[in-house]
Amino acid sequence: MDAVTSPAAYSELVQRIQRARTLGSVSDLLGWDEQVNLPPGAAEQRAAQLAVMAEVQHAADSDARIGALLAELEANPAALNGDQAAVVRQARKDYDRATRLPPEFVREKAAQGSRGYHAWARARAADDFASYVPVLEKNLELARREAAYLGRGDAPYDYMLDEHDPGLTAAVVDRLFSELKRDLVPLVREITQSPRAEVARRTAARLTGFPAAGQRDFLREVTERIGFDYQRGRIDVSLHPFCSGSGSDVRMTTRYREDQPLDALFGSIHETGHGLYEQGLPAAHLGTALGIHAGMAMHESQSRLWENQVARSRAFWRCFEPRFRELFPAQTAVVNSDELHLAINAVEPTLIRVEADEVTYNLHIVLRFELEKRLFAGELAVRDLPAAWRTAARELLGLEPANDREGVLQDVHWSGGGFGYFPSYCLGNMIAAQLWARVQVLRPGLEDDFARGDFTWLLGWLREHIHSQGRRYPALELVRRVTGEDLSPRHLVAYLRKRYGGLYLG
Ligand code: ZN
Numbered sequence: 329m330d331a332v333t334s335p336a337a338y339s340e341l342v343q344r345i346q347r348a349r350t351l352g353s354v355s356d357l358l359g360w361d362e363q364v365n366l367p368p369g370a371a372e373q374r375a376a377q378l379a380v381m382a383e384v385q386h387a388a389d390s391d392a393r394i395g396a397l398l399a400e401l402e403a404n405p406a407a408l409n410g411d412q413a414a415v416v417r418q419a420r421k422d423y424d425r426a427t428r429l430p431p432e433f434v435r436e437k438a439a440q441g442s443r444g445y446h447a448w449a450r451a452r453a454a455d456d457f458a459s460y461v462p463v464l465e466k467n468l469e470l471a472r473r474e475a476a477y478l479g480r481g482d483a484p485y486d487y488m489l490d491e492h493d494p495g496l497t498a499a500v501v502d503r504l505f506s507e508l509k510r511d512l513v514p515l516v517r518e519i520t521q522s523p524r525a526e527v528a529r530r531t532a533a534r535l536t537g538f539p540a541a542g543q544r545d546f547l548r549e550v551t552e553r554i555g556f557d558y559q560r561g562r563i564d565v566s567l568h569p570f571c572s573g574s575g576s577d578v579r580m581t582t583r584y585r586e587d588q589p590l591d592a593l594f595g596s597i598h599e600t601g602h603g604l605y606e607q608g609l610p611a612a613h614l615g616t617a618l619g620i621h622a623g624m625a626m627h628e629s630q631s632r633l634w635e636n637q638v639a640r641s642r643a644f645w646r647c648f649e650p651r652f653r654e655l656f657p658a659q660t661a662v663v664n665s666d667e668l669h670l671a672i673n674a675v676e677p678t679l680i681r682v683e684a685d686e687v688t689y690n691l692h693i694v695l696r697f698e699l700e701k702r703l704f705a706g707e708l709a710v711r712d713l714p715a716a717w718r719t720a721a722r723e724l725l726g727l728e729p730a731n732d733r734e735g736v737l738q739d740v741h742w743s744g745g746g747f748g749y750f751p752s753y754c755l756g757n758m759i760a761a762q763l764w765a766r767v768q769v770l771r772p773g774l775e776d777d778f779a780r781g782d783f784t785w786l787l788g789w790l791r792e793h794i795h796s797q798g799r800r801y802p803a804l805e806l807v808r809r810v811t812g813e814d815l816s817p818r819h820l821v822a823y824l825r826k827r828y829g830g831l832y833l834g
Contacts, residue, residue, distance in 0.1 A: 628756025
């Protein structure tokens with residue numbers, strides 16, 4: 329590091345940020361425990377614990393001393409080196425977010441979030457969108473107000489996107505998604521209309537009766553081999569799979585279905601990708617911009633890269649198929665290697681996002697982004713969402729929901745005001761494909777490594793170029809630095825065409 333004029337101010341800032349982050353990690357752990365271990369009668373007690381922790385953390389985040397330190401450091405920007413400037417920039421953003429929202433607003437938003445969740449669950453169960461309209465209208469209003477408090481009242485949707493992916497704007501997403509849509513819609517039509525699509529679905533359906541214990545052993549071996557460090561993390565069971573924690577304590581979850589053995593496996597590999605990223609962040613800088621991830625799109629790129637580009641490849645299964653058959657001899661006897669590979673890469677358009685394969689998944693996200701963008705622009709009224717959803721589903725997926733449960737009511741995100749989150753999933757796929765193209769140029773024999781069960785080169789490369797960078801750069805700049813070009817959907821389309829074209833259109 330270069331010399332700075334106020335090293336004491338900088339060290340104190342870092343100390344305070346890291347302390348606040350440690351408090352946050354305690355809440356994360358309570359949240360993990362709530363989903364994995366909580367006795368049914370303990371929900372209220374846990375809610376009280378989480379509420380107290382949130383108060384304590386908010387007090388730490390909004391401590392006026394942080395404001396004073398930031399003002400001191402910002403008054404003399406030339407004294408900060410690049411890394412320090414990144415830390416100060418992120419700290420300013422977090423501090424403004426903690427201090428510029430009035431307490432009444434924070435309370436109103438929290439109460440609305442909880443009301444919104446229950447209203448959504450009821451509306452979905454009863455297929456009653458009308459009852460959900462006031463909730464969504466209120467959530468939109470709160471989002472606009474929040475953006476205004478943070479000085480982004482002119483561009484509230486950009487503010488929402490930036491919350492998840494620093495630096496991202498609707499204009500950038502719009503350009504990327506329009507290009508993706510143009511090339512992906514026809515490819516999806518070609519694949520899903522191929523006779524092989526039906527064969528793939530039937531083959532996948534033949535994989536039944538896989539006991540959970542065997543699945544657990546297999547996915548543990550696989551995730552350990554690709555590099556997850558079980559000395560600094562673990563995997564448990566929860567209703568909805570997720571990954572939380574960071575540094576030396578990363579918690580992943582999965583769930584087992586005996587008749588869908590590939591679900592737990594690929595779900596776990598996905599969470600392992602998130603976990604590897606968290607385990608690879610610079611430990612000494614945890615909590616500051618040098619030790620946190622570069623945003624949700626980059627996070628999702630790590631999970632998708634391991635789940636899709638790596639684990640759905642032929643080479644990967646050259647390594648793991650013998651063990652899979654050894655653990656499940658009777659269950660796997662119904663498919664040969666080609667059939668297993670086809671089942672692993674089955675494509676089926678569905679109306680439900682969370683059930684979608686990696687080809688059609690992206691179109692579900694394009695649909696949600698386009699609707700969010702129009703909602704925030706005032707071009708679409710909440711009450712007109714169901715019809716707009718049906719039109720978009722027909723256009724993008726070639727399917728039309730029979731009811732709103734299969735359409736606008738399927739996702740939980742908007743019920744809690746989570747606008748601007750969906751694009752990260754698809755951007756993550758684009759980034760993964762662009763990183764994949766890059767590593768294949770750098771190491772042409774990469775897939776031979778996989779066939780030997782060796783993932784060290786790939787993980788080492790990601791560690792060096794992505795994980796160790798923390799949030800020094802906005803994600804799109806990091807992509808440019810690492811791959812030598814701006815993020816483009818063409819790598820994703822080329823990857824999908826190569827892998828799925830080979831299987832379905834060959
Ligand atoms: Zn994920």
